[in-house]
Amino acid sequence: MKKSRLEAFSDGVFAIAITLLVLEIVVPHIEEPGELGQAILDLWPSYLAYATSFLTIGIMWINHHTVFRQLGEVDHRFLFINLGLLMCISFVPFPTTLLADYAWGGNGEAAALTYGITLTITALFFNLLWRYAAWNNRLIRHDADPREVDGISRAYLPGPFMYGGATLVALVSPEASAALYLAVAVFYVGSSSFFGREEAAL
Amino acid sequence: MKKSRLEAFSDGVFAIAITLLVLEIVVPHIEEPGELGQAILDLWPSYLAYATSFLTIGIMWINHHTVFRQLGEVDHRFLFINLGLLMCISFVPFPTTLLADYAWGGNGEAAALTYGITLTITALFFNLLWRYAAWNNRLIRHDADPREVDGISRAYLPGPFMYGGATLVALVSPEASAALYLAVAVFYVGSSSFFGREEAAL
Amino acid sequence: MKKSRLEAFSDGVFAIAITLLVLEIVVPHIEEPGELGQAILDLWPSYLAYATSFLTIGIMWINHHTVFRQLGEVDHRFLFINLGLLMCISFVPFPTTLLADYAWGGNGEAAALTYGITLTITALFFNLLWRYAAWNNRLIRHDADPREVDGISRAYLPGPFMYGGATLVALVSPEASAALYLAVAVFYVGSSSFFGREEAAL
Amino acid sequence: MKKSRLEAFSDGVFAIAITLLVLEIVVPHIEEPGELGQAILDLWPSYLAYATSFLTIGIMWINHHTVFRQLGEVDHRFLFINLGLLMCISFVPFPTTLLADYAWGGNGEAAALTYGITLTITALFFNLLWRYAAWNNRLIRHDADPREVDGISRAYLPGPFMYGGATLVALVSPEASAALYLAVAVFYVGSSSFFGREEAAL
Numbered sequence: 001m002k003k004s005r006l007e008a009f010s011d012g013v014f015a016i017a018i019t020l021l022v023l024e025i026v027v028p029h030i031e032e033p034g035e036l037g038q039a040i041l042d043l044w045p046s047y048l049a050y051a052t053s054f055l056t057i058g059i060m061w062i063n064h065h066t067v068f069r070q071l072g073e074v075d076h077r078f079l080f081i082n083l084g085l086l087m088c089i090s091f092v093p094f095p096t097t098l099l100a101d102y103a104w105g106g107n108g109e110a111a112a113l114t115y116g117i118t119l120t121i122t123a124l125f126f127n128l129l130w131r132y133a134a135w136n137n138r139l140i141r142h143d144a145d146p147r148e149v150d151g152i153s154r155a156y157l158p159g160p161f162m163y164g165g166a167t168l169v170a171l172v173s174p175e176a177s178a179a180l181y182l183a184v185a186v187f188y189v190g191s192s193s194f195f196g197r198e199e200a201a202l
Numbered sequence: 203m204k205k206s207r208l209e210a211f212s213d214g215v216f217a218i219a220i221t222l223l224v225l226e227i228v229v230p231h232i233e234e235p236g237e238l239g240q241a242i243l244d245l246w247p248s249y250l251a252y253a254t255s256f257l258t259i260g261i262m263w264i265n266h267h268t269v270f271r272q273l274g275e276v277d278h279r280f281l282f283i284n285l286g287l288l289m290c291i292s293f294v295p296f297p298t299t300l301l302a303d304y305a306w307g308g309n310g311e312a313a314a315l316t317y318g319i320t321l322t323i324t325a326l327f328f329n330l331l332w333r334y335a336a337w338n339n340r341l342i343r344h345d346a347d348p349r350e351v352d353g354i355s356r357a358y359l360p361g362p363f364m365y366g367g368a369t370l371v372a373l374v375s376p377e378a379s380a381a382l383y384l385a386v387a388v389f390y391v392g393s394s395s396f397f398g399r400e401e402a403a404l
Numbered sequence: 405m406k407k408s409r410l411e412a413f414s415d416g417v418f419a420i421a422i423t424l425l426v427l428e429i430v431v432p433h434i435e436e437p438g439e440l441g442q443a444i445l446d447l448w449p450s451y452l453a454y455a456t457s458f459l460t461i462g463i464m465w466i467n468h469h470t471v472f473r474q475l476g477e478v479d480h481r482f483l484f485i486n487l488g489l490l491m492c493i494s495f496v497p498f499p500t501t502l503l504a505d506y507a508w509g510g511n512g513e514a515a516a517l518t519y520g521i522t523l524t525i526t527a528l529f530f531n532l533l534w535r536y537a538a539w540n541n542r543l544i545r546h547d548a549d550p551r552e553v554d555g556i557s558r559a560y561l562p563g564p565f566m567y568g569g570a571t572l573v574a575l576v577s578p579e580a581s582a583a584l585y586l587a588v589a590v591f592y593v594g595s596s597s598f599f600g601r602e603e604a605a606l
Numbered sequence: 607m608k609k610s611r612l613e614a615f616s617d618g619v620f621a622i623a624i625t626l627l628v629l630e631i632v633v634p635h636i637e638e639p640g641e642l643g644q645a646i647l648d649l650w651p652s653y654l655a656y657a658t659s660f661l662t663i664g665i666m667w668i669n670h671h672t673v674f675r676q677l678g679e680v681d682h683r684f685l686f687i688n689l690g691l692l693m694c695i696s697f698v699p700f701p702t703t704l705l706a707d708y709a710w711g712g713n714g715e716a717a718a719l720t721y722g723i724t725l726t727i728t729a730l731f732f733n734l735l736w737r738y739a740a741w742n743n744r745l746i747r748h749d750a751d752p753r754e755v756d757g758i759s760r761a762y763l764p765g766p767f768m769y770g771g772a773t774l775v776a777l778v779s780p781e782a783s784a785a786l787y788l789a790v791a792v793f794y795v796g797s798s799s800f801f802g803r804e805e806a807a808l
Contacts, residue, residue, distance in 0.1 A: 005613075005671060007207075008617060009667065011207070012214060012622070012625075013621050013624065014211070015211055015214030015215050016214070016621060016622055016625040016626075017625050018215065018288075018292065019222065020222075020629070021292065022222070022292050022295050022296055023222070023225070025296045027296065027299045027300055032308075033307070033308025033309055034308065034309065036304055036309035036312040036313060037309075040300070050289075054285075054289045055285070055289075058285045058289075061211065065207060076798055077799045079668065080795050080798070080799055083795075086624075087660045090624065090627065091628055093628050094628055094631045097633045098633055101633060102636070105639075106639025107640065107641065107642035109643070111642060113643075192278055193279045209409075213409070213416065216413070217420060220494065221416075221417050222420075222424075224424070224494050224495055224498055225427070225497075227498045229498070229501045229502055232506070235510025235511055236510065237511065238506055238511035238514040239511075239514035242502070242514055242518055252491075252495070253491065256494065260490075263413065264483065391484050391487075394480055394484070412614075415611070415615050416618060419615055419618030420618070422619065422692075423622040423623050426696050426697055426699050426700055427626070427629070427699075431700070431704055431707060434708070434713055437713055438712065438713065440716040441713075441716035454697070458696065462689045462693075465615065466685065469611060593689075596686070597683045597686055
């Protein structure tokens with residue numbers, strides 16, 4: 001298995017998962033004239049959930065490249081850890097729909113918890129993927145910059161804790177939890193744009 | 203992040219969004235024999251909306267390449283502007299369904315407005331993407347033709363105004379607005395085929 | 405626009421359209437124990453329609469490569485003819501669902517007609533694409549074999565007539581028409597496998 | 607038809623089919639506050655079916671590369687056998703939904719049988735694909751290692767029997783059959799990770 005093929009396949013799964021997110025936004029069924037406008041505005045939780053998951057998957061795709069750029073080769077265990085990561089990414093449209101449909105209502109807790117658990121497990125897989133590759137430079141290419149490799153190791157560490165924390169917030173306030181998921185993504189885009197560093201990863 | 207990977211990922215999102223458009227056309231549920239033919243013909247607003255969005259996304263994909271062909275490199279801010287643009291492109295199937303289901307009826311105004319606002323924001327992102335790259339030749343490749351770069355800058359300017367104008371028409375006549383969205387795409391295909399110039403962009 | 409990018413984008417649309425076909429096969433809703441088996445068997449029109457469209461799009465993808473292998477360059481008009489062809493390919497899941505749901509029943513005529521008209525228009529676009537490229541060797545690469553080019557021109561000619569004929573059969577017998585669409589694809593696969601020639605096109 | 611294009615197209619179909627699996631998991635419709643959590647947990651058959659099919663398609667994608675890495679060229683018959691294989695892979699979301707909705711209930715037998723028959727036919731196509739290519743080294747590249755080629759031939763043989771056996775188990779216990787499909791995939795991932803051999807195929 002060449003690294004480039006694995007990267008192309010992964011890119012495909014990222015691109016499809018991110019584009020399927022729109023299917024979550026269901027066109028309202030309106031009979032009365034003039035009521036569609038309000039119904040479209042009432043879908044704001046769907047737009048928020050769409051933006052949150054789109055940015056999050058987009059950032060994870062960027063991080064995936066940050067990992068792969070440091071690799072010299074891949075082995076079988078790496079292949080399956082990557083498959084597990086893709087299984088999480090592909091799953092995201094389901095909790096996204098949960099978040100859109102229920103986060104702002106009486107069932108918000110279960111929706112925000114499910115969304116947060118999904119992202120936390122995804123962040124754990126990202127750490128596993130990177131640490132498996134970086135352990136004793138197992139799969140790192142020979143001309144990689146050690147400081148860059150260490151920088152990525154440090155940068156990926158907080159991800160599961162951040163998402164785990166936002167998940168726990170759901171027990172107190174599902175709305176705050178949903179806002180935090182979006183805030184994490186927007187904060188990452190902002191800081192990464194400002195500092196211009198890819199390893200400021202989530 | 204290499205330019206070629208970003209281009210391949212973007213191409214994937216464009217290809218998936220354009221192919222998902224067909225899911226908007228829902229097969230009618232008919233019980234009586236002989237009534238299906240009329241029901242299929244009655245779906246003409248769906249076919250029009252499908253053609254409009256397919257051509258529009260297709261043209262935007264061509265324009266995306268026009269931009270990328272002038273680039274020498276990409277940076278982090280460009281990466282996120284591009285992600286925002288893809289978030290708009292991926293969103294298009296939703297207002298397309300709105301347009302198909304409601305543009306020719308009592309709720310046409312809200313449907314045509316939503317469609318137009320989506321395309322206007324997309325056109326704004328296109329201008330932002332290009333102007334960010336072209337500003338002081340920030341990301342332009344060294345051997346780019348300055349006249350071609352200037353030509354693109356001029357050609358992308360009218361896009362938001364054209365779509366913004368067609369959006370405003372929705373306040374008077376949703377049907378005219380929907381027809382304008384299609385006309386803009388057909389006009390672009392026609393003039394671009396006639397003059398053979400890519401920079402006659404939308 | 406480089407030929408390779410246009411080919412990759414087209415491949416993406418073909419791959420997505422062919423994979424979306426499965427969404428047409430809807431899992432039956434069964435409450436009583438032991439009745440699912442019969443319900444799964446009763447979906448045979450869906451399996452037939454799936455196989456017909458899968459083979460047909462697969463063959464068209466092979467033909468698309470036959471065209472592109474002869475090309476030296478692409479121009480703007482070719483780009484838009486190709487976009488029109490992709491618009492037909494992406495549309496196929498809709499008439500496929502019509503065929504599956506209605507071809508064997510009181511509304512078979514309208515379903516089989518719509519399916520046939522779609523394939524006929526697609527075959528016309530294929531001829532337009534090829535003839536535009538081959539006219540006076542406009543876009544043909546310099547080292548192309550003239551006999552191969554002529555062979556493709558001859559091979560693509562019957563396609564619209566074959567599909568047009570199968571479409572007309574729908575006026576007499578929708579079932580026979582549906583069987584013909586599948587027979588055309590199977591016959592192509594068989595003869596092309598036997599003779600090993602790609603230009604035995606549909 | 608160059609081998610690399612066929613591989614890229616096949617990769618696209620694998621990536622799309624694996625990502626469409628999530629559409630099988632339908633968000634529950636809940637009105638009462640506090641009932642969503644239980645409803646999400648009650649979807650465990652959907653999560654199991656998702657994981658089973660995701661891992662199975664992922665492993666088949668890896669095996670597909672194992673085949674292609676040994677190829678020097680492709681011919682027309684190979685092209686169509688590959689199309690038949692892709693038709694099976696693309697079909698998997700349908701029996702996956704059957705398995706999720708019915709395997710743990712009064713209609714489990716029909717669901718588990720349909721799932722197993724699909725995987726058995728897919729495994730048969732894999733054997734056909736490989737044996738067609740490997741027969742007298744028909745399509746094998748000249749510098750291929752004969753022991754590796756023989757190893758693949760041996761490794762692919764048990765696949766149809768394993769899936770055929772798990773299918774027959776459905777006649778006795780659909781639940782055991784569903785568990786076996788997952789166990790086969792997990793066992794493959796485990797043994798392949800442990801031995802680090804790609805040819806330990808399914």
